[in-house]
Amino acid sequence: DGGITQSPKYLFRKEGQNVTLSCEQNLNHDAMYWYRQDPGQGLRLIYYSQIVNDFQKGDIAEGYSVSREKKESFPLTVTSAQKNPTAFYLCASSIERGIGYGYTFGSGTRLTVV
Amino acid sequence: RKEVEQDPGPFNVPEGATVAFNCTYSNSASQSFFWYRQDCRKEPKLLMSVYSSGNEDGRFTAQLNRASQYISLLIRDSKLSDSATYLCVVNIPLKAAGNKLTFGGGTRVLVKP
Numbered sequence: 001d002g003g004i005t006q007s008p009k010y011l012f013r014k015e016g017q018n019v020t021l022s023c024e025q026n027l028n029h030d031a032m033y034w035y036r037q038d039p040g041q042g043l044r045l046i047y048y049s050q051i052v053n054d055f056q057k058g059d060i061a062e063g064y065s066v067s068r069e070k071k072e073s074f075p076l077t078v079t080s081a082q083k084n085p086t087a088f089y090l091c092a093s094s095i096e097r098g099i100g101y102g103y104t105f106g107s108g109t110r111l112t113v114v
Numbered sequence: 115r116k117e118v119e120q121d122p123g124p125f126n127v128p129e130g131a132t133v134a135f136n137c138t139y140s141n142s143a144s145q146s147f148f149w150y151r152q153d154c155r156k157e158p159k160l161l162m163s164v165y166s167s168g169n170e171d172g173r174f175t176a177q178l179n180r181a182s183q184y185i186s187l188l189i190r191d192s193k194l195s196d197s198a199t200y201l202c203v204v205n206i207p208l209k210a211a212g213n214k215l216t217f218g219g220g221t222r223v224l225v226k227p
Contacts, residue, residue: 033214033215035217040122040219041219042118042201042217042218042219042220043158043201043217044217045214045216048214058214088155090157090158102148102150102160102163102203102215103160103215104160105157105158105159106157107156107157108156108157110155
């Protein structure tokens, strides 16, 4: 079955560490996105990529980095510069480049700073 | 002002009743609209798109009012399984090419026996 796979499901990070969240899709979608969700709040866009080897900052990109070397993969690195990284991270993809179609989401990664 | 605003609720609904709630958006250039459902600690899932003429999917009816810049979702004959957070999603044009989906904070619905 086609879909988006995020791993790991739960991740614990020590202060000062960089961690990388994986996102892989086999839907042949061009566009991919990373969102962050804090408890009781909506989703906020971190980064998005409309095509391989290109990506753009979203609304809250500081302290995060991404790469898009393959169409199927869009990993997110949470760097030590991100001061409050504890959140639920969601990866999504869409068939069009964000134009009018709904997104398919992965099941998310819960990141906790310990 | 937030780009997409929703009443966070919760809306406490007796089983079998009808519940409706709105979502307002600020960008008049927004082109497409969606309702997503999110269960506790799960990813959002597309419930339905919202068309200009309004559309219905079983017990769910979505409406769009472009003049007043809001969309609505109505749930008839509420089931216990309808308990969830409903996210309003608006497609907002980017300054460069393309669009992005912007999410409201969600409206929580609790259906009780």
